[in-house]
Amino acid sequence: MNDLPIRILIADDHPVVRAGLRAVLETEPGFSIVAEAATAERAVELAAAGGTDVVLMDLQFGGGMNGSQATAAITARPGAPRVLIVTTYDTDADTLPAIEAGATGYLLKDAPPEDLAAAVRTAAAGRTTLAPAVADRLMNRLRAPHTSLTRRETEVLTLVAEGLSNQRVSERLHLTQATVKSHLAHIYAKLGVDSRTAAVAAALGLGIIRR
Amino acid sequence: MNDLPIRILIADDHPVVRAGLRAVLETEPGFSIVAEAATAERAVELAAAGGTDVVLMDLQFGGGMNGSQATAAITARPGAPRVLIVTTYDTDADTLPAIEAGATGYLLKDAPPEDLAAAVRTAAAGRTTLAPAVADRLMNRLRAPHTSLTRRETEVLTLVAEGLSNQRVSERLHLTQATVKSHLAHIYAKLGVDSRTAAVAAALGLGIIRR
């Protein structure tokens, strides 16, 4: 292992969480918190400026850019720091985009301090740490036949989840009801359900759509 | 103001959040963190033991008792400490039970440290602090005509939200479909909608049911 401390950037919109991460990591040797960011945009700026080894990134920010977008922006540059996602709740809708965006690891905030420190060291070495709950769902995802909806299907289902009838959905998307029904039939087949409400419940459970 | 420090108990299942609250409050004068609890049950025990002025209480714990139940148990005793709710997300389904349970205040975790410290002092004095977002919704709630469902209606809607058909709901609750339809008709009227999916969306939005 290296003698130099691991230089850490904390990106989270909650002051309490930033203070908590700082407090937890500062009690461990070998870590140096070099900056904090309260917005995703600020995190991208600070990461681009260099001098950081690992970014602890929240996914939900109050407004503007989210954590996945910030992760993508950070990891797109050469010599970018590693990004370790540290978030509260995990759903597929969050996890997959973050991993696709180049996150090195994914932890939940209820992790004990030792796990957090270990994950930071692992991330600094360029290897991956996943929270058990996240790892489980990823495995299921790879095992199960693709339950991914197309862009259009997701649009339709999102409107259905807001309580719109086929008629209203067709108006919103400038389609005929026949097309909406066609999309819904495909959605039901993919999700293994047979009604709109069941589809919404399943999609919420899988994190395909957001409440 | 008193010379004695305000004695604080922190109840949250996330080590990071506990460390964060501790770090934030210890930088302010006049506070003394006397204990931490990682479960709601433990918080009730520690609060009952005395020596605490204010309890900072999370609402969601990993399992077992939740924050509202713990708040009710704590405030039920004579000479109980004040309970200040400090949580991440706010929905009516969380807020109202907590306030009914006797919470003195309700803050979101994205509050700046100064607000947090001020709220603790206010709570110690027995007065209430509400986060603006929470206060807004409470006002709307009092202003709006009661959108409260009966116990049975909530049961029906919860099953509907899981995607069950009227037939399945009637089987689960040992009713006829006629009764289920009757309950649903009342639900639609109360929520101002005209379909099961719209009712689920509205109820989720109002926090009447939980996904």
Add this chain to the structure above:
DNA sequence: GGGCGTCTCCACCTTTTGATCGATGCCCGG
């Protein structure tokens, strides 16, 4: 005792939704 709310159930009818066949045009990659 009478009113009120809740929970239960019935019948009849209309509307919406879902199931099952289709069909066309588009784009993308092998």
Add this chain to the structure above:
DNA sequence: CCGGGCATCGATCAAAAGGTGGAGACGCCC
């Protein structure tokens, strides 16, 4: 250039859900 996924639409038909207008039973409270 051809196959396949995607998006778009059509027509039926059956099933589910919703709208209307009841009614009886129970408990609670004034």
